[in-house]
Amino acid sequence: MRIAFTFTLGLALVGSLAACDTFVEDVDIPIDRVVSDSLDEQGSVVFLATGVKEGFNDAYDVTALLSDLLSDAGQFNNCVSGSTFPTYGDIDRGEIRPDNNSVDGAYNAISEYRFLADDLLRRADETITFSDDAEGEEAERLARYTALFHGGVARYFLATYMALNPTEGGAPINRSAFIPSSELYAEAIDLLDQSKAFAASDYDERVVNSVIARIYLFQGDLDQAADFAADGLMEGDAPYFGRYASTSQNEWHAQGGIGRTQVTVNARFADGDPRTPVAAAGAASGGCAALGPYYRQALYESADAAIPFITWQEMALIRAEAALEDDDEEGALGFANAARASYGLDDLDAFDQATLISERDKTLFTQGLRLIDQRRFGLDFTYVIPQTDGTVAPLPGAWRYLPLTQSERNANTNL
Amino acid sequence: MRIPTLRGTGASLLRSLGLFGMLAVLLAASPALAQSATVSGQIIDAETGDALIGATVTVPGTNRGAATDLDGNYSFALAPGAYTLRASFIGYEAEEIQVTLSAGQTLVQNFGLAPDLTGLETVVVTGALSSRSRSRSEVAVSSVDAAALTETTPYQDVAQLLNGKIAGVSVQPASGNVGGGVRFNVRAGGGLNGSGQPLIFIDGVRVNTSEVDGLGAGGQGVGALSDINPDDIANVEVLKGPAAAALYGTDASNGVVLITTQKGTIGSSTNGEQPLRIDYQGVAGANTQQFEYDELTAGATAANANAIFEDGEIQQHTLSLSGGSNTVRYFTQFDTRSEDGIVFGNYQDRRSMRANFEAFPLTTLQIGANAAYSFNTVGQPQNDNNVLGYLGNTLLFPFPYAFTDSAAVRAIDTRYRSNRFIGSVNARYAPLQNLSLSANVGIDALDNRGDQTFPPNFAYSGTNNGNRLVYTRENDQVSFQLDGRYRFEPTDAFTTTTAVGVQGFDQRIRTFTFSVQDLPSRFLQDTGTGADFQGSGEFFGNVRQIGLLAEQSFDYDDTFFGAIGVRNDYASTLGTEAPSIVYPTARAAVRLDQFDAVPGLFSILKLRAAYGESGQLPGTFDGIPLLYAAEVGGDGSGAVPLSIGNEEVEPERVGEFETGLDIEFADRLGVELTYYRQQARQSIFDVEQAPSTGLVASNIPFNVGRIDGQGVELAINATPYATRTASVDLGAIVNYQTNEVKELGFDELGNPNPPLFDGFDLNVIRPGICPSDPTLGPDNCPTDLTDGLPRAAFYTTPVNGALFDDAGNYAGVDAGIRPDNIADFQDRLDSGECELNPDTGESRCFMGIPYPEFNGSFNANVRVGGFTFYALADWATGLSVFNNTDLFRSDFGNYQQRNDLADQLFGYTDEDGNEVPGLTPGTDEYREVADAYARTSGAYDANFIREADYIKLREISVKYNLAGLIARTPGLERVRSASLSFAARNVWQSSKYDGLDPEVNFAGGRSLSRGQDFLTLQNPRVYYVTLQLGI
Secondary structure, three states, X not given: OHHHHHHHHHHHHHHHHHHHHHHXXXXXXXXXXXXXXXXXOHHHHHHHHHHHHHHHHHHHHHHHHHHHHHOOOEEOOOOEOOOOOHHHHHHHHOOOOOOOHHHHHHHHHXXXXXXXXXXXXXXXXXXXXXXXXXXXXXXXXXXXXXXXXXXXXXXXXXXXXXXXXXXXXEEOOOOOOOEEHHHHHHHHHHHHHHHHHHOOOHHHHHHHHHHHHHHHHHOOOHHHHHHHHHOOOOOOOOOEEXXXXXXXXXXXXXXXXXXXXXXXXXXXXXXXXXXXXEEEEOEXXXXXXXXXXXXXXXOOOOOOOOEEEEOHHHHHHHHHHHHHHOOOHHHHHHHHHHHHHOOOOOOOOOOOHHHHHHHHHHHOOOOOOHHHHHHHOOOOOEEEOOOOOOOEEEOOOOOOOEEOOHHHHHHOOOO | OOOOOOHHHHHHHHHHHHHHHHHHHHOOOOOOOOOOEEEEEEEEEOOOOOEOOOOEEEOOOOOOEEEOOOOOEEEEEEOOEEEEEEEEOOOEOOEEEEEEEOOOOEEEOOEEEOEOOOOOOOEEEEEOOEEEEOOOOOOOEEEEOHHHHHHHOOOOOHHHHHOOOEOOEEEEEOOOOOOEOEEEEEOOOOOOOOOOOOEEEEOOEEOXXXXXXOOOOOOOOEEHHHHOOHHHEEEEEEEOOHHXXXXXXXXXXXXXXXXXEOOOOOOOOOOOOOOEEEEEEEEEEEEEOOOOOOHHHXXXXXXXXXXXXXXXXXXXXXXXXXXXXXXXXXXXXXXXXXXXXXXXXXXXXXEEEEEEEEEEEEOOEEEEEEEEEEEEEEEOOOOOOOOOOHHHHHHOOOOOOOOOOHHHHHHOEEEEEEEEEEEEEEEEEEEEOOEEEXXXXXXXXXXXXXXXXXXXXXXXXXXXXXXXEEEEEEEEEEEXXXXXXXXXXXOOOEEEEEEEXXXXXXEEEEEEEEEEEOOOOOOOOOHHHOOEEEEEEEEEEXXXXXXXXXXXXXXXXXXXXXXXXXXXXXXXXXOOOOOEEEEXXXXXXXXXXXXXXXXXXXXXXXXXXXXXXXXXXOOOOOOOOEEEEEEEEOOEEEEEEEEEOOOOOOOOEEEEEEEEEEEEEOOOEEEEXXXXXXXXXXXXXXXXXXXXXXXXXXXXXXXXXXXXXXXXXXXXXEEEEEOOOEEEEEEEEEEEEEEEEEEOOEOOOOOEOOOEEOOOOOEEEOOOOOOOOOOOOOOOOOOOOOOOOOOOEEEEOOEEEEEEOOOOOEEEEEEOOOOOOHHHHHHHHHHOOEEEOOOOOOEEEEEEOOOOOEEEEEEEEEEEOOEEEEEEEEEEEOOEEEEHHHHHHHHOOOOHHHHHHHHHHHOEEOOOOOEEOOOOOOOHHHHHHHHHHHOOOOOOHHHHEEEOOEEEEEEEEEEEEOHHHHHOOOOOOOOOEEEEEEEEEEEEEEEOOOOOOOOOOOOOOOOOOOOEEOOOOOOOEEEEEEEEEEO
């Protein structure tokens, strides 16, 4: 009996082995995620392209916020109610450790954005088969324009904001060795230039030229900057925006807005200038109220407010800067006053570098560009000491960029 | 309440088990007894002479036997022949006797059983296919007599019931929230993967033990175990590692907890007429603040912090009915418990009902059904890492409610409701002598709904005029086991048992969230009234596992015991090809007391050894290379990466060897000593990718990890004095456990993968390093790698003291290892306790571990007259806690210690407006104070990692048995039992920790963050008064 029992059970078990495979494989599929390869189809191009644009939105607002925090435009003060992130305080002081997890947020967002753009280009080149009809052509155009334009912008972000050392701009791509800002800018311009062949409209092409103009400006090539600015956004053009929704909040609103104010803005913006709307930020209890007032930006009063990424006014100021460089004050005034007029401001009578810097400071408010101007023009890096009545001190830290994160340093053996 | 369909599972199951089912039918034939004899008699307590109701007499190796009735009598038929009769009863030592029966004979055989004072005769489950008495077990198995404990102490949950009572296991509450999450610490922690938690079965049903956290209240979740009523439980057995639990397969590497609920018992013998037992237990109690804040722990706001606490009322009523006959038994219980925590908004209201049935329609067939339903509501307060919490608003700043107004904090409503059904059916059939077949199928269907409301017209950070968040979670899991066992006796002394089985598991989980803001009125809580949509989302996951298991065991001469076994596991999470994995086990024990050379005082002296393997499955989607989800933003719905997997990922494999001694000395002293060694290989380590790859959605799982652990467990229990009217029982548990992360793999260049840190960059998983350059792998390292660190060790930049400028003024914190101080750290650098990255200059050092190196407990139970006194104390040493509360208090100016040092250092203005100068820079006193000041800086975590050894008087109780009083009271003849008891929990503590409660963790009971006290609610002190009545 024992032998029969063992034999029969053994037979049953052996027979059940195959059934076990079936049992565990027969599971219901998830509903909130899809395998990457499933998106290698023409019908998914809009979904993929929108993902790239969302990558841009995610990268832009957080980078602009942190950049302004490091500059003298934004500040962190734990006397302001709701200001609690020590990592913001470190950025404000320029004392930024590579493991600062607020910088992780910005760097990861830029890197994923870069990946999404490059991966869309890979799909367009290698895996998606486009139909020969108009629908297929439009899908391929959208894929290529989106991938090339945003691939360029992502490299612009890396070159402009990230650094290996406090003053050495640049970043790796896909675990490469460190790529200095100048090389990243060159790659960016190349991709942006290619994207123009797939632009859907003149407006799109002007947006591309505007970004190229800004890159040349940051590299100190004012002539090229002015040329591209001239072909960039023109008066009346809408800005190119970072767009947000209640599900994907504007970071300036979330961290420096009416809901929670961790990043305040310098009191110099509270002068009634229409370009820099501000509101009072609440003081924490205790003696903080007496040390105020504190100001927050009031441009983005809802979570879905869009943030201008590039504007025709900026193009006008780039052209003004180039004119000033050529000692053409009259020409510079013309450009600058055109921009001012769009905000209802009176014309300026004179224009020099200080005026230019001030105009850029206000016109480009909250766009993360003050930091670059401080670097370009050699301005002092200062900060307002928290829990004082506005005492300004030199920035104690050495960082003038956001550091490549500890995660990158750990996992990238080529750095 | 939804009862999920079994259709999907059942269809696959039938396909899987077709042959097994045919086998069961094949073996269903059963020969009849002919010309039988009868054996009958009575079983009594040998010391008191009382009849033992429900004791059993069996014939080992057969399916014959019977249970005793109300008078302790039994009777059953046997074919003529020679037999061994075995009489047994829980809490008594079994007795065996040889008898020979002839046709038509009626043999009267009485038994007098001696109490089993050391518990070594208790039959316990020793594996998925085996059970033995502890005196014969080849593995260490701990058991807890839950029914006896809950008679006097109305535990809030299963975790409280178990803590301090099991060698090698502690159960740690994540916070003082009633209904909150817990963490089981089992032995050295098993492998690196999974939640580190044991599998828990209730009456054979694998139950969900998740910590549900869909709403967010700063870090704490709701423990799924809080739905389970401890009063339902009769007994808990714990298999503590793969050596014992291997045949439970994947996910059992952290042990298996087997909970058996109460079964029907035959009615009272007091009046001899009542077949039904009715028991009532009523409890009144209170949760109270255990520790008061003072200037050292709360700075200027101690009074504000203390003001948030209030006494929380506890009420519980339990009514149970049980009874039956020799053929049918039933147990039903209704329980309601309402309980307020120690801060407003924390409460639990649980109602549960249980019905268990057993039937014995044939002498060869036993069937049973267990069903429990609970409805539980848990309210959570805001605390922990949170600007909306009570503690965050009363501890951080030197003034209260800096972040959020007190009325606004109090107005937040966060609650979880759960409906839970746990049910199973089981059958045991013995178609042939020596052959038994059993089956158990069960369901754990748990529905959670979470509601969180921030009412309008209050100011909440990040909230636009109120917020409503709704979260639902449906978790349905079906588990089943079918097995067959055949016992064979080639000789009188040699017995073998062959057992085979199949065990399966099917889990489906679905979640849904929906959130809106801008609410019109605090009286409307319909999400449809919110004007500002915030987001919604759904998740669905389906995981299946199945294992085929077989075991061959043997007994020789009641002296040698052994078994070998194997399990072949399949799971749906193992990459795309569903590969299987095989886990072996082998075990042996020898009863040395059976040898003449061993003194007779050793009633049991057993040496045992066992080896087994188990592991943890990969995550649900770990085997899929790249998954995209939709992100909805300003440009619409776009594709973004969600998780990055690895097709080749396999389960972790954890091997454990254990050996030990079980001793019973003079029937009064029991000792269980166990040494174990665990080695986890192929641990899945989620390797962080360089963000420049763009693959930042998740880390990528690789089977590259390895961790070793070992430890010693010692459990002693003694009954130095026992008479019919009085007894003294003493117990002690001592555990030592340690572990070391050995390997996390290497990148393609041979360099080590970077360590894994928790979200606060403090707890680390780090292997040994190259001491000269931690960035080098073993192939490139000029010396040997150092030892690895323990799992989740605190690992951060060391603080050396203060920096001074040329004039001797304080100039900041001197932290880290640099060329000018490297000599001070050389020994620790050489040993790997510290590391210095030569490229970045970053340095870190080991600062302690967030779980104890040694821990244990003492208990005493004294019975005298009608009184029973009980006390349990537990302790832990080698434990560190990160006091992040103090770090943030330092940052926000409410750390009095730092403020006092600042006054000394820099001077201050006194109450009369006089300037009091600071110390003179350059002096020794200045330097000393400056160093101390630097060590209070919130910029460095190292300043706030504290030793946290503790000893706690965890439980005390006194119970008075009213039986004597009742017996003398006319009219109460029908009252079978009555008692009145008082109990208290968390009565007293002595600790090195400078915070309040060294047991809490701000991130709940499952995170890599461990031992981090960050504005976390202390555990309450609890008082209970209990009245018990039985008729």
